[in-house]
Amino acid sequence: MNVLEVEIKQAGYTEKKEAINNINFSIKRGEMAGLIGPNGAGKSTIIKAILGLLPEIAGKVQFVGQNRNFAYIPEQPVLYEELTLWEHLELAAAVYGIERNIFLDKGEKLLNIFRLQEVKHHFPATFSKGMQQKVMIVIGLIIEPEIYIIDEPFVGLDPRAIMEFLRFLNEERIRGAGILISTHQLDIAERICDTIILIADGQLVAQGKLDEIRRECHLPGASLFDCFNFILEKQS
Structure with missing residues (x-):
């Protein structure tokens, strides 16, 4: 059962209405998805679109769980x-x-x-x-909540806090919560995420389990870091 469905044709800001294009993915109960991409790729814009904070958006975002409640943990504490x-x-x-x-x-x-x-x-x-x-x-x-939306949560955290946070996220996943986590920590994403959503230049360029992305890249046994670099080089 999905708890979040994202179908964005295009979205952005008044001065740049098409910051992101054709972003389509869903998060299931108990699934942790990693939102991955280089700086400026559009990850934060996607999160703002999900939260309803963009002035320009064509498409739809639906929280479809039983209670439709979510927790947002931003990169910059508010x-x-x-x-x-x-x-x-x-x-x-x-x-x-x-x-x-x-x-x-x-x-x-x-x-x-x-x-x-x-x-x-x-x-x-x-x-x-x-x-x-x-x-x-x-x-x-x-x-x-039914779904967590988390933007770069590890910045500034000490190793013990990271360990405890990851432990709690795993418990929440077992409880049935969906988790969308944007991070540059590819080693952590590889270890904890069920699926990967890779963004480049405002578009979704790859998604799926790591083994599926490896097959797409023709890199059996490769790390997420290696697949990430391969896909970005292919895009350039």
Whole structure:
């Protein structure tokens, strides 16, 4: 069963209406898909299109799960200066109607795991980029949505935080959540993603399981990095 269906003929900004073209893919329950591409390829534009943030779009994006709810974890954390870390979590719990006892238990657990317990009553606006990213991750995990949309989540995270985050994403996948993750960390994407969506010059140039992409590239046993370079060189 799909939880997200994307069919974009073209989309972009007022000054560039066709930043992306012919982007078609879907995310199933329990599937983790890696959105891969070089800088400027259109990955962030695709995410904005999915979130309904583009002024120009022809096509459709549908959240088709039972509850049609999602969590967005951006590359640049978006936080309220006047709210403490704990108040951010309480706000998310209130918006999504999470029961108080469930929220308290999971909130405390996540803060301990991501080593944020000591600053729970501090203002995240004063945190480092890595700590702010952890706050966004914790908020997303508390929500337990049907689909996660994640943009470059590993920037600024220390190795332990990356390990814990990946562990939680795997648990969420087992729970049945769909996950779309945009990242430049090809080694991580190769290890954790069920499918790969490769974008170049605003277009979808390859998608499928890594073995399928290897066959398309005629590179049996190649790494995602090697396939990535092969496809980009072929496009140029």
